[in-house]
Amino acid sequence: MKITGAEVFVGGPGKNYVTLKIMTDQGIHGLGDATLNNRETLPAAYLKDYLIPCLIGMDPRNSEDIWQYFYLGAYFRRGPIAMAAFGAIDMALWDIKGKIANLPVYQLLGGKSRDGALLYAHATGADVDDLLESIDQYVAQGYKAVRVQCGIPDMPEGGYAIPEKGQHNDQFITKFTGDVPKLEIWDTEKYLKYMPTVFEKIRERFGDDLKILHDVHHRLLPREAAAFGKEIEKYNLFWLEDPTPADDQSALKLIRQHTTVPIAIGEVFNSLWDCKQMIENEWLDYIRVAVTYAGGITHVRRIVDLAAMHHVKTGFHGAPSHSPISMAAQAHINAWAPNFGIQEYLVLGTKECDALFPSDHVCKDGNFYVSDAPGLGVDFDEKEVKKYTYERGFHPVVRLEDGTMWNY
Numbered sequence: 001m002k003i004t005g006a007e008v009f010v011g012g013p014g015k016n017y018v019t020l021k022i023m024t025d026q027g028i029h030g031l032g033d034a035t036l037n038n039r040e041t042l043p044a045a046y047l048k049d050y051l052i053p054c055l056i057g058m059d060p061r062n063s064e065d066i067w068q069y070f071y072l073g074a075y076f077r078r079g080p081i082a083m084a085a086f087g088a089i090d091m092a093l094w095d096i097k098g099k100i101a102n103l104p105v106y107q108l109l110g111g112k113s114r115d116g117a118l119l120y121a122h123a124t125g126a127d128v129d130d131l132l133e134s135i136d137q138y139v140a141q142g143y144k145a146v147r148v149q150c151g152i153p154d155m156p157e158g159g160y161a162i163p164e165k166g167q168h169n170d171q172f173i174t175k176f177t178g179d180v181p182k183l184e185i186w187d188t189e190k191y192l193k194y195m196p197t198v199f200e201k202i203r204e205r206f207g208d209d210l211k212i213l214h215d216v217h218h219r220l221l222p223r224e225a226a227a228f229g230k231e232i233e234k235y236n237l238f239w240l241e242d243p244t245p246a247d248d249q250s251a252l253k254l255i256r257q258h259t260t261v262p263i264a265i266g267e268v269f270n271s272l273w274d275c276k277q278m279i280e281n282e283w284l285d286y287i288r289v290a291v292t293y294a295g296g297i298t299h300v301r302r303i304v305d306l307a308a309m310h311h312v313k314t315g316f317h318g319a320p321s322h323s324p325i326s327m328a329a330q331a332h333i334n335a336w337a338p339n340f341g342i343q344e345y346l347v348l349g350t351k352e353c354d355a356l357f358p359s360d361h362v363c364k365d366g367n368f369y370v371s372d373a374p375g376l377g378v379d380f381d382e383k384e385v386k387k388y389t390y391e392r393g394f395h396p397v398v399r400l401e402d403g404t405m406w407n408y
């Protein structure tokens, strides 16, 4: 069996999804996702200019060897761009493998360990009333776990992922930001003072059973995060995410010494080597990597196994930048992984997205039920993708009130 060609498509509803299609001489094709949020053209170019020419003629069944060929063959290896490109190839090869075997990918990994995989949704509010309304809406849909982000008074352009007042329903689509990044202003003191009062109100309104997650988005210093974790222990969070900048993982040590709040980290990591130190030291509880920019199923499976040896569960990244293809790849791992924890979920469910990526995967009552279709179980409509053109977007940049640059 041979790979005869591969094509990269960039486009989607409100997102520049980067979709890879690998064709074979037996009429079977595979699909992968290389969407690197707000840098989408880069993995697309890496695939087109460097990887696809090498793929032609390879046997698609040898997914491990192909992974090693590209990883070990790249002298300047790792990093999100390369790993997203390798990840897309790897997903497409698992898709092909499943189609050859006529089995869903989770069966190739070891079968199902559970039926539904627990999901969490994003509730956000310009202020606490908006946030409570947003949570209400997800609870009514059956979600048992919700990530909560709230605007901080007197920090109008601050906080993280905060919509305009009354816009909390509009979270699926990221607005393209044009020529330069938007500026946000951050104030740690105001955040640390206000956020515990938000958790208090959520517990008052929704009781003890709702699983509450919160993303600090790398904004605190280690000592601040340690004190914050200790202070909010009484609200029994499911997790506190990215409390400190990801660059220095040893910062987690101080947090661990002072609080038992569960820590989730890893969405910006892209290799086993990025995760090794913090997993082996048991500085975290949930590993947040994504199959997209952590090298696909082949590589993420290794991270999951290492995590299992250290009591660390999975909590894969699932921001709206993941297309339904990588969400499906993660769903197959989630169905199998003995140390599955939770899955972030924001993709499926819009008419336009379902038309572009038809599938039988089902999201119901806050759980993801993986499809039994062979391979990853997602199709791609090439006519539909022609409706969309690439639009440039940026993440915001953050400054402190005195103008100092800070972490987004």
Ligand code: GCO
Residues within 6 Å of the ligand: 037, 161, 215, 217, 267, 318, 319, 320, 321, 344, 395
């Ligand atoms: C999350 C993330 C995202 C990121 C985004 C960057 O927890 O979902 O923090 O919201 O900001 O994925 O591209």
Ligand code: MG
Residues within 6 Å of the ligand: 215, 217, 241, 242, 267
């Ligand atoms: Mg995050």
